[in-house]
Amino acid sequence: GSRPSHHEVESSLGRCSAMSPEALNQHVHGPVPSAGRPRDITAHMPPGAISGPQWTDFMMQVLRMLHTLKQRQQQQSEQLALLANMLDSVLPAPTEPLVVAPLKDLEEFLAYEKVLAASDEKKLQLKRYIKIIGGDDAKEKTSRILKKLLTYDIGVAFTWYGTKDKRRFCDLQFCQLMCGGLTEQQNKKEAEVTLKDIEKTTMTWLRHAKERLDNCQKRGAAQMAHPEEDEDD
Incomplete structure (x- = not known):
């Protein structure tokens, strides 16, 4: 019933540390707790005494727990x-911010x-920017x-379908990405945006581009004055 000597403990620990995990599990009483919580090895001990076998059992359980935790x-x-490698392969490379001017x-x-x-990449970049510009309704969004990306100097060169000496706007990559970005950007809290809404607002903006460009020039503004400085359509 006496406590084992220091030499006996060291000898026991040395034998346990040299065991394989399988041998160690077989040598120690009871399975490894699934939740990592050791069984109460002192419940069966008489008060105030720890026998040699019980002390050895305790030390082996400590070793087993350390091995399991490791x-x-x-x-x-x-x-x-593995998760970090998966994220690196799935996440797209960051794109450069679109110039707002x-x-x-x-x-x-x-x-x-x-x-x-x-x-x-540039298509995705423009589409992302289009989605964050925002607006209260389809007209304002368009x-x-x-206004943010074009000038009236550009607008005077186009009509929606292209007429006479005007270029065709509806076939442009810019126009298609604008339509795609606005119609995809819809949820229950947002006003619905249709292709007809975008077409109507763009046609009006292009039609008034010459008049507003002339007004900018009359006021002494640069020919490519920022459209946002003028009144809303």
């Missing part, structure tokens, strides 16, 4: 590394059209996009 920690580390003239706008036609 295995679980290693498994969790491997799982975290409007395209200044027709030449720059047509060059941007070519960039959109050749780059899916107008805000046109």
Whole structure:
């Protein structure tokens, strides 16, 4: 019933540490608790005394728990590394922020059209920006996009369907991405946006571009004055 000597404890610990996990589990009484909580090894002990076998049993349970915790920690580390690798392969590479300033003239706008036609990344970039511009209804959303990204100097070169010496706006990459971004950006809290709404608002904006450009010039403003400085459509 006496407590084992220091030498006996060290000898017992040495034998346990040299065991494989399977051998250690067989050597120790009881299965590993599934929740990582050790069984009460002192419940059967007489008050004020710990026998040699009980002390050895306690020490082996400590070793077993440490071994189990180490295995679980290693498994969790491997799982975290796997998840990190999965995220790296799934998440798209960050895109450069879109320049908010409007395209200044027709030449720059047509060059941007070519960039959109050749780059899916630039298409996605523009579409994301279109979705965050916002507005209370379909008309305001469309107008805000046109005002933020185009100038009247560009608008005078287009009509929706293209007539006489005017270019066709509805076939542009810019127009198609604007329509896609606005019609996809819908939930129960937002006003519905239809292609007809976008077409009607854009036609009006293009039709008034010449008049508003002339007004800017009369006021001494630069030819590519920012449309947001003028009154709403």
